[in-house]
Amino acid sequence: MSIASDIIRGHTDTIILSSLREKDSYGYEINKKIKTASGGRYELNEATLYTAFKRLEDNGCITSYWGTEQANARRKYYHITAFGIDTCKRLHTEWEAAKKIIDTLICTEGEKDE
């Protein structure tokens, strides 16, 4: 993984919720999607992924149900709740604000002598 995970840390929930806003999905698929969307530069550690699902289900952001496909192993699907959508919107707003602050704090004049 080429991106420092500490930078992505704190966005795990937002990334998962954003993905689920498009459609119901399951862990393996979401992680593949993240890998593809990031051009192969990032994917969630499985333990991180399943920990996040548990956290999000516990706090009411998502619900889950078992898929009925015959293909491959069984899939556990996740569905975003109304509360989850609100949470996702809030996290997105916070991200936009944080982005500005971080840019202000780390884009210094010192960067010029590069």
Add this chain to the structure above:
Amino acid sequence: MSIASDIIRGHTDTIILSSLREKDSYGYEINKKIKTASGGRYELNEATLYTAFKRLEDNGCITSYWGTEQANARRKYYHITAFGIDTCKRLHTEWEAAKKIIDTLICTEGEKDE
């Protein structure tokens, strides 16, 4: 603090190093600067700040020396090393990359029904 600290988490070192690229400084001053630069929306917890100084000194990014001022309490100044500057540049590059990835992953079409 109005910004979720989990979002800023992972940028503590970059923020401190960026500040030190401008000039040698000390904990209290750096934190005030962060607060001002962020429009009062963010400041580091003191424990986080001093933990970061220790971490950065341990891994060779900064060095420290005691100030000789008479005013107020004694100050411990930090100076960024050549390795620290390289690290800062690398972290900055990683931030730019991570920003794009996160924007890709959380700016979905689902956002439109807001």
Add this chain to the structure above:
DNA sequence: TAATATACCTTGACATTTAAGGTATGTTAT
């Protein structure tokens, strides 16, 4: 002399991530 600002530091609890391991099914190549 009390309050406030400056300035440093430590400790224990907490949340999240991770490496490493496990289970099971279906497909493909040998």
Add this chain to the structure above:
DNA sequence: ATAACATACCTTAAATGTCAAGGTATATTA
């Protein structure tokens, strides 16, 4: 047949970083 691989889920112990809460000390101001 069977080995290898992709799909798909899950758990545990350890590591890391942050935070609330506590502490010490100096200089200024009310």
